[in-house]
Amino acid sequence: MKKIIIASLLISLLLSVTAVGNRRPVGVHGIGPRLGLTVNPDQFHVGIHFDLGDLSNNLMMQPNLEIGFGDNITTVAPSFELDYRFRPDWGAWTPYLGGGVGPVFYSWRHGGSSSELGVYLQFGIGKGSAGSQSGHFFIEGKLGLADAPDFKATVGWTFGH
Numbered sequence: 001m002k003k004i005i006i007a008s009l010l011i012s013l014l015l016s017v018t019a020v021g022n023r024r025p026v027g028v029h030g031i032g033p034r035l036g037l038t039v040n041p042d043q044f045h046v047g048i049h050f051d052l053g054d055l056s057n058n059l060m061m062q063p064n065l066e067i068g069f070g071d072n073i074t075t076v077a078p079s080f081e082l083d084y085r086f087r088p089d090w091g092a093w094t095p096y097l098g099g100g101v102g103p104v105f106y107s108w109r110h111g112g113s114s115s116e117l118g119v120y121l122q123f124g125i126g127k128g129s130a131g132s133q134s135g136h137f138f139i140e141g142k143l144g145l146a147d148a149p150d151f152k153a154t155v156g157w158t159f160g161h
Contacts, residue, residue, distance in 0.1 A: 028050050028051070028052060028160075029051045029052065029053045029160055030050070030051030030135060030158040030159055030160030031048065031049070031050050031051070031158070031159055031160065032048070032049055032051075032135065032156055032157045032158040032159050033046070033047070033048060033156060033157060034046070034047045034048065034049055034064065034066065034154050034155070034156030035047070035154065035155060035156070036140075036152055036153045036154035036155060037152070037153050038068050038075070038149045038151070038152045039149065039150045039151040039152075040149055040150040040151070041068065041070065041071040041073050041075065041149060042070055042071045043068035043069055043070040043071055043073070043075060043149075044068065044069055044070055045066045045067060045068040045069070045075070045077075045152065045154070046066070046067055047064055047065050047066035047067060047154075048064065048065055049062050049063065049064035049065075049156060049158065050062065050063055050064070051158050051160060055082070057088065058084055058085040058086070058087075058088055059082060059083070059084055059085075060082070060083050060084075060085060060096075061080075061081070061082055062081050062083060063078070063079065063080045063081060064078070064079055064081065065077070065078045065079075066078075066079070066152070066154075068149070072108060072109040072110070073106055073107065073108055073109065074106075074107045074109075075104060075105065075106055075107075075149070076104075076105040076107075077102060077103070077104045077105070077118060077148070077149075078102045078103060079100040079101065079102035079118070079120065080100060080101055080102055081098055081099065081100035081120075081122065082098050082099065082100070083096045083097065083098030083122065083124070084096060084097055084098055085126075090126060090127065090128030090136045091127075091128055091129075092127065093125055093126070093127045094125065094126050094127065095123070095124070095125045096123070096124050096125070096126065097122070097123050098121075098122050098123075099119070099120055099121050099122060100118075100119075100120040100122060100142070101117070101118065101119050101120070102117075102118055103115055103116070103117055103118070104116045104117070104118040104147060104148055104149075116147030116148070117146070117147055118144060118146065118147050118148030118149075119144075119145040119146040119147070119148060120142045120143065120144060120145060120148055120152075121142070121143045121145055122140055122141065122142040122143070123140070123141055124138050124139055124140035124141065125138065125139055126138035126139070134159070135157055135158045135159045135160055136157070136158050137155075137156070137157050138155070138156055138157075138158070139153075139154075139155050140152075140153075140154045140155075140156070141153055141154075142154070
């Protein structure tokens with residue numbers, strides 16, 4: 001498990017470093033709500049995400065925060081994510097594949113809490129309006145690889161471009 005976490009962190013760092021020369025100016029290019037269902041623990045989650053732009057061609061950075069409710073646990077999971085879009089334009093249905101890493105905080109209803117470092121593999125598809133000036137809609141699935149919920153199904157909207 002430590003090898004998976006270390007490998008994920010190194011890949012994220014490498015992608016960030018190699019793309020620094022090609023990225024748009026640092027800043028929030030979009031923001032939006034997200035909601036969905038989580039398996040193990042079985043929860044409903046809500047959250048917010050930020051589009052921090054493309055680090056290089058088709059490589060987008062989208063950190064988020066999700067809060068899960070249910071199964072006698074509250075889960076708080078901030079995540080730093082990098083996704084590769086298979087098309088450069090959000091005007092058509094655009095599949096993407098990526099991963100994320102971040103802490104997962106668990107708080108049990110009858111007392112007690114713990115925290116882990118979660119690692120995710122994710123896949124999704126999104127579509128924006130013409131020119132993506134008013135944002136885009138997405139459907140996403142996340143597989144928990146280490147110390148994270150087993151699966152998350154999420155839908156969301158990003159306002160902005």
